[in-house]
Amino acid sequence: MRRDVFQAIADPTRRAIIMLLAVGAMTPNAIADHFDSSRQAVSKHLRILTECEIIKQERQGREIHYHLNADKMKDVERWLEQFKALMDKRFDQLDTVLEQLKSKGK
Amino acid sequence: MRRDVFQAIADPTRRAIIMLLAVGAMTPNAIADHFDSSRQAVSKHLRILTECEIIKQERQGREIHYHLNADKMKDVERWLEQFKALMDKRFDQLDTVLEQLKSKGK
DNA sequence: TATATTTGCAACTGATTGGTTTCGTATTTT
DNA sequence: AAAATACGAAACCAATCAGTTGCAAATATA
Numbered sequence: 001m002r003r004d005v006f007q008a009i010a011d012p013t014r015r016a017i018i019m020l021l022a023v024g025a026m027t028p029n030a031i032a033d034h035f036d037s038s039r040q041a042v043s044k045h046l047r048i049l050t051e052c053e054i055i056k057q058e059r060q061g062r063e064i065h066y067h068l069n070a071d072k073m074k075d076v077e078r079w080l081e082q083f084k085a086l087m088d089k090r091f092d093q094l095d096t097v098l099e100q101l102k103s104k105g106k
Numbered sequence: 107m108r109r110d111v112f113q114a115i116a117d118p119t120r121r122a123i124i125m126l127l128a129v130g131a132m133t134p135n136a137i138a139d140h141f142d143s144s145r146q147a148v149s150k151h152l153r154i155l156t157e158c159e160i161i162k163q164e165r166q167g168r169e170i171h172y173h174l175n176a177d178k179m180k181d182v183e184r185w186l187e188q189f190k191a192l193m194d195k196r197f198d199q200l201d202t203v204l205e206q207l208k209s210k211g212k
Numbered sequence: 213t214a215t216a217t218t219t220g221c222a223a224c225t226g227a228t229t230g231g232t233t234t235c236g237t238a239t240t241t242t
Numbered sequence: 243a244a245a246a247t248a249c250g251a252a253a254c255c256a257a258t259c260a261g262t263t264g265c266a267a268a269t270a271t272a
Contacts, residue, residue, distance in 0.1 A: 010113055022193050039218095080182060143231080153251095154229090168239035170248080
């Protein structure tokens with residue numbers, strides 16, 4: 001089983017849950033109220049998100065509050081940065097080629 | 107079937123393919139050479155990536171060159187920005203609370 | 213103590229995934 | 243024209259996913 005942030009954000013419901021928890025911690029029932037899905041369906045997403053270590057439980061009496069571990073999202077950010085760096089590099093090379101063509105034209 | 111960028115980058119092989127194509131267009135065989143997976147396995151990933159519109163085919167004789175549609179990646183970027191904006195907002199609120207506590211302490 | 217609420221967990225279902233092997237087609241090479 | 247190459251598509255398989263229903267455990271309330 002792959003359990004990383006990319007797996008976590010692959011599902012639209014899970015992305016929405018992440019957005020909800022970005023605002024503040026919530027109980028499973030409160031989260032499920034925001035969706036058409038059943039409580040158990042949401043609960044499964046919460047389990048996956050927990051396994052991805054993107055959210056954490058915190059028991060308070062009989063309620064469990066889920067709160068975000070925003071740091072994990074940085075994995076996505078880092079990957080995106082790497083990707084953009086590669087793209088920039090490619091354009092730099094393209095610039096060099098164009099530059100060479102220009103000087104050859106002289 | 108969900109076919110969006112988030113689905114595309116959920117798989118580590120597909121992320122690697124994206125990185126490869128960020129450097130420059132490639133044929134399926136050239137791509138497959140970079141992985142332990144078979145050509146057909148890679149081919150399937152290419153189909154999914156194509157359906158997600160993150161890569162595009164370009165036939166040249168009997169070869170097909172896959173090249174990146176880097177714009178699609180902006181969907182991820184936008185979502186990340188939204189997420190970060192929400193988090194910042196939360197911290198702003200936290201700051202306000204702390205500020206209030208401080209003035210009450212006076 | 214009996215009951216209601218909040219929740220996780222197990223069993224089951226249908227759809228999708230990632231992979232394989234096999235085949236057909238188009239293009240290049242000989 | 244024949245052989246080799248590059249590739250997609252189809253059929254199949256095991257594993258995983260998202261969802262369901264039903265149930266048990268813990269905590270709160272009457």
